[in-house]
Amino acid sequence: GTLIKPGSKPPTTPVKLKKVSTFQEFESNTSDAWDLGDDDDELLAIAAENLNTEVVMETAHKVIQNHSKLQEQHKFQEEHLQEEKQVESAELSSVACGDNRLVKSVSEGHTSSSSEELRKLSWSGIPKRVRPIAWKLLSGYLPANVDRRESTLQRKRKEYFAFVEQYYDSRNDENHQDTYRQIHIDIPRMSPEVLRLQPKVTEIFERILFIWAIRHPASGYVQGINDLVTPFFIVFVCEYIEEEVVENFDVSSLPEEVLQNIEADSYWCMSKLLDGIQDNYTFAQPGIQKKVKMLEELVSRIDEQVHRHLDQHEVKYLQFAFRWMNNLLMREVPLRCTIRLWDTYQSEPEGFSHFHLYVCAAFLVRWRKEILEEKDFQELLIFLQNLPTVHWGNEEISVLLAEAYRLKFAFADAPNHYKK
Numbered sequence: 346g347t348l349i350k351p352g353s354k355p356p357t358t359p360v361k362l363k364k365v366s367t368f369q370e371f372e373s374n375t376s377d378a379w380d381l382g383d384d385d386d387e388l389l390a391i392a393a394e395n396l397n398t399e400v401v402m403e404t405a406h407k408v409i410q411n412h413s414k415l416q417e418q419h420k421f422q423e424e425h426l427q428e429e430k431q432v433e434s435a436e437l438s439s440v441a442c443g444d445n446r447l448v449k450s451v452s453e454g455h456t457s458s459s460s461e462e463l464r465k466l467s468w469s470g471i472p473k474r475v476r477p478i479a480w481k482l483l484s485g486y487l488p489a490n491v492d493r494r495e496s497t498l499q500r501k502r503k504e505y506f507a508f509v510e511q512y513y514d515s516r517n518d519e520n521h522q523d524t525y526r527q528i529h530i531d532i533p534r535m536s537p538e539v540l541r542l543q544p545k546v547t548e549i550f551e552r553i554l555f556i557w558a559i560r561h562p563a564s565g566y567v568q569g570i571n572d573l574v575t576p577f578f579i580v581f582v583c584e585y586i587e588e589e590v591v592e593n594f595d596v597s598s599l600p601e602e603v604l605q606n607i608e609a610d611s612y613w614c615m616s617k618l619l620d621g622i623q624d625n626y627t628f629a630q631p632g633i634q635k636k637v638k639m640l641e642e643l644v645s646r647i648d649e650q651v652h653r654h655l656d657q658h659e660v661k662y663l664q665f666a667f668r669w670m671n672n673l674l675m676r677e678v679p680l681r682c683t684i685r686l687w688d689t690y691q692s693e694p695e696g697f698s699h700f701h702l703y704v705c706a707a708f709l710v711r712w713r714k715e716i717l718e719e720k721d722f723q724e725l726l727i728f729l730q731n732l733p734t735v736h737w738g739n740e741e742i743s744v745l746l747a748e749a750y751r752l753k754f755a756f757a758d759a760p761n762h763y764k765k
Contacts, residue, residue: 446462446466459489460482460489463479463482463483464483464692465692467479467483467688467689467691467692468688468689468692468693469689469743470685470688470689470739470743471688473583476580476583476684476688477580477581477583477584478584479688480577480580480614480687480691481610481614483691483692484613484614484617484618484691485617486501486610486613486614486617498606498610501609501613502605502606502609502610505556505608505609505612505613506605506609508556508560509552509556512555512556512559512560513552513555513556515559516555521555521559524555524558524559524565524566525551525555527566527568528550528551528554528555528558528566528571529551531568531571532547532550532551532554532571533547534571535550535571535572535575540579540591540592540594540596543595543596543597544597545596545597545604546578546596549578549604549607549608549611550571550574550578552608553574553608553611553612553615554566554570554571554574556612557570557612557615557616557619558570561619561623563623563627564623564626564627564628567626567630567671568671569626569668569671569672570619570626572672572673572675572676573615573618573619573672573673573675574611574615575675575680575683576675576680576683576684576687577610577611577614577615578607578611579591579680579684580684581606581607581610581611582594582596582599582607584607585599585603585607586599618697621695621697621698622697622698625670625671630671632670632698633667633670633671634663636670636698636701636702637662637663637666637667637670638662639702640662640666640669640670640702640705640706640709641662641666643702643703643706643752643756644662644706644709644710646756647706647710647752647756648710648713650713650717651709651710651713651716651717654716654717655716655725658719658720658721658722658725659722660722660725660726660729664726664729665726665729665730666705666709668730669705669708670701670705673686673690673697673701674686674701674704674705674708677708677732677734678734678737678742679734679735679737681738682734682737682738682739682741682742685739685742686704686742686746689746699753699757700749700753703749703750703752703753703756703757704745704746704749706749706752707745707748707749707752708745710748711745711748712728712729712732715728716728716729
């Protein structure tokens with residue numbers, strides 16, 4: 346089932362501008378919402394282990410090859426129809442088998458090896474019914490040992506609400522009021538729209554973000570962090586409801602205890618994610634500056650023509666890719682696609698930092714035809730800031746991830762692989 350209605354995408358500001366030749370002029374004419382140590386972390390050790398490279402590479406090649414085949418299908422449809430049906434049937438059986446193994450892995454895990462198996466199975470996407478618990482396991486929030494999970498949840502939820510009691514009343518103090526004000530401004534900009542307009546959701550997000558900011562003074566709150574709560578919140582709401590389309594659901598109709606569980610679980614899982622990318626949000630955001638530079642160098646190796654075209658038209662990577670890093674592509678693809686992306690990111694070692702770089706490179710090169718057709722700075726930038734992904738779904742994300750893995754495999758272990 347789908348989590349979010351097809352066509353649901355963060356709103357972008359329609360722009361019709363006079364000709365401009367510099368980013369400064371462009372920026373002044375454009376409106377953008379983004380002006381810019383626990384005992385239970387048994388899975389963190391596993392995060393450092395690589396996936397079974399052969400298995401994932403084989404999967405990556407299969408996905409890319411299958412996608413290419415589909416694009417040319419009309420040329421030989423008659424000749425290969427029966428053969429394709431057999432292949433499709435085999436693939437569906439394989440997917441169903443993988444889903445069953447994943448469900449088993451989630452419910453019966455006791456050891457590090459079962460955690461590793463969970464990562465391998467989750468890489469290709471997690472079934473909706475087990476995604477909430479799978480994400481809690483993959484993030485390291487829940488222990489692999491089934492017998493310890495319930496007590497861990499109770500303890501961590503209690504700990505979160507102790508933080509709320511300790512810190513939340515200080516939101517109007519002189520020291521913290523700027524932080525709280527910025528959070529309050531940013532939450533209405535989230536997606537999906539119907540969900541963000543619910544007062545109960547606003548209240549929950551404000552608490553999560555404020556507590557995180559107070560407990561992480563090195564970075565504090567930075568615009569963009571608010572987006573990172575949304576996928577966890579949506580996925581954890583799905584644990585308690587039957588509705589297929591979450592954005593139509595009235596969150597306040599859930600029992601208070603359930604809402605508290607969702608809030609605490611979202612806080613801890615977002616915290617785990619941010620632990621791995623906190624230098625993205627410290628002063629001057631050095632992590633993002635560095636990653637954008639790495640992206641530029643990587644693209645110059647992968648597709649020199651696209652790189653040269655952007656350079657010739659004076660389009661700087663920071664002008665479009667800052668948001669890709671700051672918001673982990675959440676502003677570029679529909680929320681259902683972000684959730685699918687995060688299945689893989691949480692299965693990959695350093696998924697939200699290192700692997701995300703390769704996803705961004707694959708994402709940029711995915712639009713090479715359209716990029717090379719644009720011969721104007723302004724049109725290029727408008728295109729790159731409003732990419733046509735509104736109808737994207739699992740197939741497009743699977744191809745993107747497979748291509749990103751291929752790039753990682755080709756470049757990650759090569760010395761100076763970003764350098765020409």
